Amino acid sequence: MSRQLFALFLGLLLTFMASAQDKLPFNTEEITRFDEPWSMAFLPDGRMLVTEKKGRLLIVSQQGEKSLVGGAPDVDYGGQGGLGDVALHPDFANNKLVYLSYAEAGVGGVRGAAVARGTLVEEGRRAQLQNLQVIWRQYPKVLGYGHYGHRILFDNDKYLWISSGDRQKFTPAQDMQSSMGKVLRLYDDGSVPKDNPFVNYRQENPFVDGEAIYQQIWSLGHRNPLGMAFDLNGKLWVIEMGPAGGDELNLIKRAANYGYPEVSNGKHYDGRPIPDHDTEPQFAAPAISWTPVISPADMIVYRGNLFADWRGDALVAxxxxQGIVHIKFDGERATEAARYAMGARIRKVTEGPDGALWVLEDERAQSEGRLLKLTPKRR
Incomplete structure (x- = not known):
């Protein structure tokens, strides 16, 4: 390509990108960049904890200044695995507890998701996570590098919710003696609440044995749940990747079975069909299903006032x-309202203390993922 043609092409591309940015309802400001960022959570003073898949945990100011936090767990990095989600205990202001999810190596090449918690101590030359303790492990550990899920979320009653992917093994999503392909509900120390729906499952199924994994389960039949959020009425919504087609947004109900791999609105990657949800009404059907897929990576429900028209709506990474999907709720129903093209794979959307949106891009080819701050455009 001649220099003249290249210059013309570049000019047209920049014009197109500027036009696309003009159509967005927000201003976009780049704050800093990371090496394979995965998640973030705001500290009470407005700084952020940011995870990178290769295992680094960082404290980041809103101006982009970074400092490394020591004491993060060893992670099994590879494929979709590594350091994952980060969340603060609801009483963080008093107990300084930070929760991390990650891929953990086992014996003989197997691996699985885990959740650990430690105390954030900011004394001396750098911050440290002290007294790190594993409070949950995906069971069983298996071969492979995909579908860990491992989003973590606290509710208003301080229960800990964990999304656990099927690890690309299909059938464990229906196996009550496996925590794969499930949404789990625990106390903050990893113990099981006595009012979980399957606590008495063994009494009703006397031939079941194992490690009582069923007691952790709130719902089952999930594939790769990567986003969890409570709406303003306290309903839990989970968004998950389908196979070839059939990404799903599900309203999570106690003891419900969402059908995977028995049903899906997608099909297997090799082209083999999977029965649709409407063929098996005993399984809970999604509120929204996407084909072509959106490949959801995370979800929040917006609670702020800066984007006033979006309060109570979901925003999906x-x-x-390569954008943000805007969803509106109406009771137990949901509809896609808009898509905002960002020109990059979006890994995480988080609401900041003042209602601004903070966005982590996934790792770009040949470059780092950016941290962006989004604020409304003036009308």
Whole structure:
């Protein structure tokens, strides 16, 4: 390509990108960049904890200044695995507890998701996570590098919710003696609440044995649940990647079975069909299903006032869709309202203390993932 043609092409591309940015309802400001960022959570003073898949945990100011936190767990990095989600205990202001999810190596090449918690201590030359303790492990550990899920979320009653992917093994999502392909509900120390729906499952199924994994389960039949959020009425919504087609947004109900791999609105990657949800009404059907897929990576429900028209709506980070998907709720129903093209794979959307949106891009080819701050455009 001649220099003249290249210059013309570049000019047209920049014009197109500027036009696309003009159509967005927010201003976009780059704050800093990371090496494979995965998640973030705001500290009470407005700084952020940010995870990178290769195992680094960082404290980041809103101006982009970074400092490394020591004491993070050893992670099994590879494929979709590594350091994952980060969340603060609801009483963080008093107990300084930080929760991390990650891929953990086992014996003989197997691996699985885990959740650990430690106390954030900011004394001396750098911050440290002290007294790190594993409070949950995905069971069983298996071969492979995909579908860990491992989003973590606290509710208003301080229960800990964990999304656990099927690890690309299909059938464990229906196995009550496996925590794969499930949404789990625990106390903050990893113990099981006595009012979980399957606590008495063994009494009703006397031939079941194992490690009583069923007691952790709130719902089952999930594939790769990567986003969890409570709406303003306290309903739990989970968004998950489908196979070839059939990404799902599900309203999570106690003891409900969402059908995977028995049903899906997608099909297997090799082209083999999977029965649709409407063929098996005993399984809970999604509120929204996407084909072509959006490849959801995370979800929040917006609670602020800065984007006043969006209060109570969901915002979904899209990977292959390279943008943010805006969803509106109406009781137990949900509809896609808009998509905002970001020109990059979006890994995480978080609401900041003042209602601004903070966005982590997934790792770009040949470059680092950016941290962006989004604020409304003036009308």
């Amino acid at each position: 899209g990977l292959t869709s």
